[in-house]
Amino acid sequence: MSRGRRHMLVAGLALFAGLGPGSARAGGQLEEPLADAVRTALSSAVSNGRPPRPGFNNIEERLAYLRWLGAMSQRLLRRNAEHLTRVEFLETVWYESRRAGLDSSLVLGLIEVESGFRKFAVSVAGARGYMQVMPFWARSIGDGDASRLFHLQTNLRFGCVILRHYLDRERGDLFLALGRYNGSRGRAEYPSAVFGARKRWDYQEKA
Template sequence: MSLLSRWLGAVALAGLLPAAPLALAGNQKEEALADSVRLALSNAIKDATPPTPTFRNPSDQARYQNWLETMSYRLKRKLPDEQTRKEFLATVWYEARRAGLDPGMVLGLIQVESAYRKYAVSIVGARGYMQVMPFWTNVIGDSNRRALFDMQTNLRYGCAILRMYLDMEAGNLYLALGRYNGSRGKPEYPNAVLAAWNNWK
């Protein structure tokens, strides 16, 4: 057993960590944001539109259904309950598309960040599927940190934040992923997400 594992075990036994499973993800950095960026992010996460997909034509709908069935089969081991799995995938698809992101890339990021654990908590306090840092609820939300364990809320925050970082990095996904993880300029995290993305193409 590593020193880190023993330390985490001791801390957990002492009751200093939450009961949720730990995720060893990095942490987003709190940065000074322009008022326009903060407002745009705030509006993005406040929109309570439910994840109901709309399609321009039957072929788009057929592609979505095929994606949903294919991804559901691949994710079955991680999320064995069919209803939970399909709701999760439908929400990932909706929130990713809403933010202009590839749903498969978002699934790869979730694989690396939390291994699809809804209640995952990192050693730095990041929460949920997309390991959103709680400070974001103060910056662009209503300060309700517990809401980050809600599936749609977590995915909406995560996708909106990644979209912001992608815009800040002029479309450079590699740098945006590093910024999302708090490790900008280091290759390990972006490479891990890009590799995981291959599982969801």
């Protein structure tokens, strides 16, 4: 076999295995039947749109947010060199994570593991975007348009609402909720990876 044909074969196998430039190495949620009340609640949580602009009760809260934004933007620099894109992404993460009652560092850690911060990442299972949302969720609790899962706020909205749903189902057990999110409930590999990534996005105010 010639060197050129060997290279093409290796590249093709890598893409098939989900190792290509736009692929994601994480798994995907498993489709499961939802009670009507749960489906309605999740649909409402997803469709209740609002621009991801933070609101603050006082100047101290706003300054703390701006310090967090600056610190996270610096950490994200090597993954995205465009300042305005980083800020928009982080503003949306901050807004959607708090809207769902989740810690922002957890959501950032999950995104790192799921997609490596690639907006158009697609897994072998077909999960899409930053938080690797499976297309069936668009049919179950959205408008059915799976292509919208590549939209920044839509993807983060779905991902955070789904993780919140799993966390509630698991009675606050984050280990099991993360496993359910990844489709590997009960196994340690995925939650351990997210917990490890979460530490890299943890932010503590200096005293």
